[in-house]
Amino acid sequence: xxxxxxxxxxxIDGVGKAKAKILYDAGFTxxxxxxxxxxxxxxxxxxxxxxxxxxxxxxxxxxEEEKIEEEKTxxxxxxxxxxxxxxxxxxxxxxxxxxxxxKKPTFKQTDSHKKKKLADYWRKPDGIHNKTRYSKHGKCPxxxxxxxxxxxxxxxxxxxxxxxxxxxxxxVESLKTDRQAGRIGRTVGARKRSIIEKKAxxxxxxxxxxxxxxx
Numbered sequence: 001x002x003x004x005x006x007x008x009x010x011x012i013d014g015v016g017k018a019k020a021k022i023l024y025d026a027g028f029t030x031x032x033x034x035x036x037x038x039x040x041x042x043x044x045x046x047x048x049x050x051x052x053x054x055x056x057x058x059x060x061x062x063x064e065e066e067k068i069e070e071e072k073t074x075x076x077x078x079x080x081x082x083x084x085x086x087x088x089x090x091x092x093x094x095x096x097x098x099x100x101x102x103k104k105p106t107f108k109q110t111d112s113h114k115k116k117k118l119a120d121y122w123r124k125p126d127g128i129h130n131k132t133r134y135s136k137h138g139k140c141p142x143x144x145x146x147x148x149x150x151x152x153x154x155x156x157x158x159x160x161x162x163x164x165x166x167x168x169x170x171x172v173e174s175l176k177t178d179r180q181a182g183r184i185g186r187t188v189g190a191r192k193r194s195i196i197e198k199k200a201x202x203x204x205x206x207x208x209x210x211x212x213x214x215x
Contacts, residue, residue: 005029013059014052022047023056034060082206084160084179090153094160097149105141157181161206168192172199181206 002024008031009020026045028034034042034056043053086094107122110132122143125133132139148154157163161181166172167188175182182205184193193211200207 009034011063012056014055015059019047019052031060031063035064082181082204086160090160093150093153094156094158097153098158100147100149104147107143108140110140157208159206159208161208163208166196169196169199172196172205173203175203175205177204181208183208 005024006017006020009015009023009028010017012020012031012034015023022045023034023042028037037057039050039053039057042048042056043050045053048056108120109118109123110125110130112118112120125142127133132142135142155162159181162179163183164171164175164180165185166175166182167185172182182196182200184196184207188196190211197207197210
């Protein structure tokens with residue numbers, strides 16, 4: 001309990017582990033409790049002082065305000081999920097694609113189940129004695145045009161949006177809200193991801209891989 005409280009208090013500007021321990025011993029166990037206190041009460045704590053007390057109070061107020069805004073944004077997103085409206089033909093084709101994919105075989109490289117050095121992903125078979133190349137019964141099926149999705153919905157996300165990779169705010173702002181959705185790049189860090197998600201919420205854009213809430 002003490003370690004958790006001290007870790008939380010160290011997120012306040014100007015507060016390291018030593019100052020966090022002083023605040024904890026003075027009865028401040030959360031950022032909220034620091035926010036609810038006055039600058040005078042914080043400044044009177046031995047080892048804090050007036051100048052640092054003002055800085056701690058201002059930082060705690062800012063952190064709590066950001067937390068409240070984030071909760072409001074999350075509630076807004078959960079209350080009104082962003083969807084796209086398609087015409088009847090597009091809806092039909094999306095359903096057709098879904099059924100096709102459920103029946104589509106797994107395409108693998110020839111003999112990948114026998115040799116460790118061969119990866120499981122598809123590679124076009126070659127060699128004059130390759131049985132997969134000649135579509136022999138019992139061998140891995142060949143990738144052919146007949147397995148493809150309807151051209152009108154090819155590349156669309158199952159939600160119906162056109163999927164666009166985004167790595168920064170500028171790329172988010174360039175998305176078309178009526179037909180495009182963003183997928184945050186895998187190299188984007190937690191801080192920038194949070195900024196991107198907030199901006200997308202402001203613009204009414206759908207993020208296909210939002211940060212999961214830890215309860």
